[in-house]
Amino acid sequence: DVKVTQSSRYLVKRTGEKVFLECVQDMDHENMFWYRQDPGLGLRLIYFSYDVKMKEKGDIPEGYSVSREKKERFSLILESASTNQTSMYLCASRSIRGSNYGYTFGSGTRLTVV
Amino acid sequence: GQQLNQSPQSMFIQEGEDVSMNCTSSSIFNTWLWYKQDPGEGPVLLIALYKAGELTSNGRLTAQFGITRKDSFLNISASIPSDVGIYFCAGSSNSGYALNFGKGTSLLVTP
Helix, strand or coil: CCCEEECCCEEEECCCCCEEEEEEECCCCCEEEEEEEECCCEEEEEEEECCCCCCEECCCCCCEEEEEEECCEEEEEECCCCHHHCEEEEEEEECCCCCCCCCEECCCEEEEEC | CCCEEEECCEEEEECCCCEEEEEECCCCCCEEEEEEECCCCCCEEEEEECCCCCEEEECCEEEEECCCCCEEEEEECCCCHHHCEEEEEEEECCCCCCCEEECCEEEEEEC
């Protein structure tokens, strides 16, 4: 089975800190995605990457950046963490081969900014 | 991206009852997907639908791709306590694009 691993399940950071959330997938998937999940708002797309060194803004990119230097790793960076970035962050990956367009998600990182 | 309209927002049912939820879109999709998220975990794919009118089952779960290609339905029969979680619909109009998600249906099942 495809595995998507997020480096931390829980993180607590201070306002103004630079925060790195790491995601690694082990099945050579081309596409990778970062979402945040908040109660009542569902899953909102922050950034995605079609392939290595490629990145596209999603619906809520403000305050975030991403890095994809290697195919298996997609990092989400909070440049200067703020309390309104307290959320559950979900990473996902997808293969463009075959007909299944579904994502495989990681277990999530629950980030609290204090 | 487009946010899909998923309903109901939450359901509180007794064990053994059947459950129905649905999702609508303002645009046509080529793929509909249903995910389940257990508490504290990431969503897991339950069912994928690729053709208008398609009806697909996975155990007690049945999902349908609407004929108009703008909606999809998920039914759970004879619910059990482990069905508890958030169910998300997702759709795509093109394999190269990011999925559009509904806001989720939160399901609680009492023994």
